[in-house]
Amino acid sequence: MRARSASEDDTDEIARLVVGDAAQASTVALMRLFDLNQVAEALELTRIMTASTESWRSMVIAEGSDGQPIGLVQVGEAFAALTPEVLEFARRVYGENYQEILGPRLAAMALVQAHYPANCLLVAEIHVDLAHRGMGIGRALLDVAVEQALAEGHNLLGLQTLTNNPSRGAFEAWGFVVTETRTDDEFEKYTGATGYHMMLRQL
Helix, strand or coil, rough: EEEEEEHHHHHHHHHHHHCCCCCCCHHHHHHHCCCCCCCHHHHHHHHHHHHHHHHHEEEEECCCCCCCCCEEEECCCCCCCCCHHHHHHHHHHHHHCCHHHHHHHHHHHHHHCCCCCCCCEEEEEEEEHCCCCCCCCCHHHHHHHHHHHHHHHCCCCEEEEECCCCHHHHHHHCCEEEEEEECCHHHHHHHHEEEEEEEEEEE
C-alpha cells in the first residue's frame, strides 16, 4: 500500500470509496436521509459535495500495487456545507420545494452531532474498498491520522460513527472508546440509525 495526498482528479474515486457497498450503514443512512432511490444518486451527491467543498484537500488516498485507490482517510472537520452545487442537486432531485424536504432532515442530523474537545483531531472519514478489507489498510490509514495529530500537538484522536455501524468493533480494536452517544427520534426516522457514537483515542 502507498499513501498519497488526494487531488481534485480523485473526486470520482473518493465518491466510490465513501459510498462503497450499498448495504453499509453509512450509505443506507445517507440515502434515507436525503431520500435517494438509487446508489447512482448517492455517488453523484458525494461527488458534488467533495468537489464543491474541496474536502479532497484534507484526504489521504491509499493505493494498491496497481496504483488504484483502495482506501481513504479525511482528517479535520467534515465539509458538509450546502454549497450552490449541492442545492442545485437538491432542486433537481426534490423539485422547487427542496428546502421544505431538506430542512427537517438536516435539523435532525444537527441534533446528533458530537462536540469534540479542543485538543482532539477529528477523523472525518475513513473508508476501505470492500475487496480490500481485512488487510490492515484501515489501520494503516489511521496511522496516517495519528502521525498528523501528533505533529500538530493533539493528544486525542476522535471520530463519529452511526450507532448501527458494525465497524465500531474495529474502531475499538484500534483503541477508540465511546465517550458520548447522541440519539434523536427524528434522526432515526430519516436514517434508520438511532444516532451517533462519539469515540476518542488517547495518543
